[in-house]
Amino acid sequence: MVYVDALARVVPVLLLFVLGALLRRRSVIRPDTVDDLRSIVLKLALPSALFLTFLRVSLEPRYLWIVVSVFGACVILLATGRWIGRAIGVTSPLLPALLTGFEAGMLGYAIFGATFGSAQLYRFAIVDIGQVVFVFFVLATVLARGSTGEMPSLRSTALSFVRTPVILGIAGGMLGSIVGLGSFLDGSSMGKAALETLTLVASLTTPLIAMVIGYGTRLSRGSLGRPARTVAVRLAIWVVLAIVFNLVVVDGLLHLDRLQQAAVMTMAVLPPPFVIPLFVAPDSRWAYDREYAINTLSLATVVTLVAFSLVAVAYA
Secondary structure (H helix, E strand, O other): OHHHHHHHHHHHHHHHHHHHHHHHHOOOOOHHHHHHHHHHHHHHHHHHHHHHHHHOOOOOHHHHHHHHHHHHHHHHHHHOHHHHHHHHOOOOOOHHHHOOOOOHHHHHHHHHHHHHOHHHHHHHHHHHHHHHHHHHHHHHHHHHHHHHOOOOOHHHHHHHHHOOHHHHHHHHHHHHHHHOHHHHHHOOHHHHHHHHHHHHHHOOHHHHHHHHHHHHOOOOOOOOHHHHHHHHHHHHHHHHHHHHHHHHHHHHHOOOOHHHHHHHHHHHOOOOOOOHHHHOOOOOOOHHHHHHHHHHHHHHHHHHHHHHHHHHHHOO
């Protein structure tokens, strides 16, 4: 029965993805509207959810093991991507990028929070921090330099990182937890009203993200050979790494519970970052592989929905 209950918590998210796809097919909302909804999620709803989550959590130094390990694994896989590509017969310059990094912001938080509860989002965020640092400071730099030949400055990269609403939400919640902001707000009617307002805004995260992703997921027939091989090898590598990491580090070394292990496994089944095609401008030298990247992301998203249903049942 517990496994059925776990799967039932995933079903609403899956139905919202289907709803998003139907909205596109029926032309109920325009692409510009979807972009606005995506902006609301990333700049308002998700940062509010993360702020509230970290406001109630006391983080421990041992979590740093997870952050550093995720970052290191991403760097290693990016560096070895070309050799992996040769082994599976995919020689695209975008393959190393598509093997590493994760779409946590627009997908991971939604499915993890909907299934395991918003109060547990901090567990997923701990896993996410390492890969967010990797995406901003390593992956984005490699993509920008490879696609255009230009190297972004460290200053501009750092400013983009600290100005990201998701990072601000996490940092604000952690700071609030340290200074006791949660207890202070709970002590007054207006403080409670402010927290309730943030809670209402945060509740928009899962439904909006799910519909936006469903709206934007498209697959081009006849162009799925390379994407299928890419998604298969990516999923195999990260799932094996996640299982070993959970056994050796999360459980064996840190003695954390199964919800933290579920957060690690959720990250492992996510698609690559959705921003990868944005680095490939129509006039760049990698423009010919942009469709390959888009199809890989779309296929990986569909695979994630199936794989995460198994994760939810396994870690119920």
